[in-house]
Amino acid sequence: MPTNPIGWAVAFSAIPIVLTPIIATFADEISQTIVGLSGGLAGGAAFIGGIIVLIALVPTATCEAGTMKGCIAGVVNAVDPGVDGGDAALPWMESHPSVQLVCKSSYWPFLMEAETEQTNPPAGAWCIETGRHSPYIVCYYYSEVLCNASKGALAGAAIGGVAGVLVAIAVVAAIACSSVIGCLFALLLAALIGAAFVFGGMMAGGHAGAAAGTDIEVEDSEDGVNVQVGDYVTLKGKFGYGQQTERIGLFIEETAIHGRSTESAPFSFTDPDSNLTDDDCPVSDVPM
Numbered sequence: 001m002p003t004n005p006i007g008w009a010v011a012f013s014a015i016p017i018v019l020t021p022i023i024a025t026f027a028d029e030i031s032q033t034i035v036g037l038s039g040g041l042a043g044g045a046a047f048i049g050g051i052i053v054l055i056a057l058v059p060t061a062t063c064e065a066g067t068m069k070g071c072i073a074g075v076v077n078a079v080d081p082g083v084d085g086g087d088a089a090l091p092w093m094e095s096h097p098s099v100q101l102v103c104k105s106s107y108w109p110f111l112m113e114a115e116t117e118q119t120n121p122p123a124g125a126w127c128i129e130t131g132r133h134s135p136y137i138v139c140y141y142y143s144e145v146l147c148n149a150s151k152g153a154l155a156g157a158a159i160g161g162v163a164g165v166l167v168a169i170a171v172v173a174a175i176a177c178s179s180v181i182g183c184l185f186a187l188l189l190a191a192l193i194g195a196a197f198v199f200g201g202m203m204a205g206g207h208a209g210a211a212a213g214t215d216i217e218v219e220d221s222e223d224g225v226n227v228q229v230g231d232y233v234t235l236k237g238k239f240g241y242g243q244q245t246e247r248i249g250l251f252i253e254e255t256a257i258h259g260r261s262t263e264s265a266p267f268s269f270t271d272p273d274s275n276l277t278d279d280d281c282p283v284s285d286v287p288m
Contacts (some may be wrong), residue, residue, distance in 0.1 A: 007150070061092060061150040066240025066250035068115050073234040073258075073279035074103035074272045076227055077128065077136055077265050079218060081208070083146040091149040091210040092202075096140040096251070097218045099227055100126065101235065102267045103137055104276060111135055111247045115240065121156060122245045136267040138242070138251025139235050145213035149206045156205020157198050164197030221254045231267050232258040234280035256280045 076099050083094030098136035103111070127137040140254040218227045227233060237253035258279065263271050 021036050028214050060154060061096070061146045062250070063142070063150065064247075066115075066238040068239045069237075070110060071236045071241045071281035072101065072103050072107050072110060072137060072139070072233065072249070072280055073276060074101045074107070074136075074232070074269070075261050075267045075276070076100070076229050076231045076233055076265050077102045079229055081218070082140075083149065088210075090203075090206065091145065092153040092206045094142045094146060094149075096146055096206040097216060098140045098237070098249075099138055099218060099233070099252075101137050101233070102134050102269055102272065104272045104279075105269050106273075108135055110136060113247070113273050116133060120245075122241065124246065126246055128266045128268070130266050132268045132270070136266065137247055137249060137251050139237075141216055141218055142251040143213070143216055145210050147213060148209035148213040150209070152209020152212075153202045153206035156201035156203070156208070157202070159205070160197040160199070160201020161194065163201070164194035166194045167197065193208040219255065220257045222256065225257060227255060227257065228260075230261045230263075230267075232261065232279075234258065236281070 002267060004217065077281045078100035080095065080098045080100075082097040083091050088094050094163065103159060109124040112121050125137070127133040127135050171193060172186040172190050217224075217264075219225055220227065234256045235254070237249055237251055240248060242248040242249040256279075261271055
């Protein structure tokens, strides 16, 4: 230990020389840690946001009935069994069973009627592209299988998303963000894991929901005979709007078959006008 002022001065002057590289090393490590943490937090927030968006994009079926009660009659131009027609790989992305009905001309005003006094009327009606371009309406039958599958897929995706986030956090923590490349690799792997868990949960939940539902047949409400192309029918139930503001049946509650047409699809409105003179719609429901 120095015993004179000069010795103390020399000793103190050496302190900065010794501490400078040590402080610089710690500062560099602290800086890298802060950068790594901020990058990890930003990436984690983006990852969780992406999982939420992915869950929000899960297709969901329309399961709420229309608000307008009505009745319509005509000839069946096509039948779609929808989700109840077989084992679908993605049942929540299927449709409700439906019929395409070429209606009698007396029901055309009904196709263009507004739902309520506060809503605008439909922009138009779908028409058969061949022949006399006859207007038709698509009428859906509520499918418990589809709605259960839709709810199950959404719930499964949410549960899978939470599990995916937890697993992804563990993976990122194990890899660590020691560099930009390391962070990018960890976040990419986390994103793949999260997406896999969301999709897996969606598949499991969707199929479990579909299995819990009961299949429905498009059939006559009285005798249980399946509706086929060419049948003259009366359809009663709730009606609403489609995605392009066209009138649709949502959902049909009663179906009555009145015989079959001798013609073949695509049909013209003149067929039911001539051959389906008496349908089951109450007179009060027939537009005048």
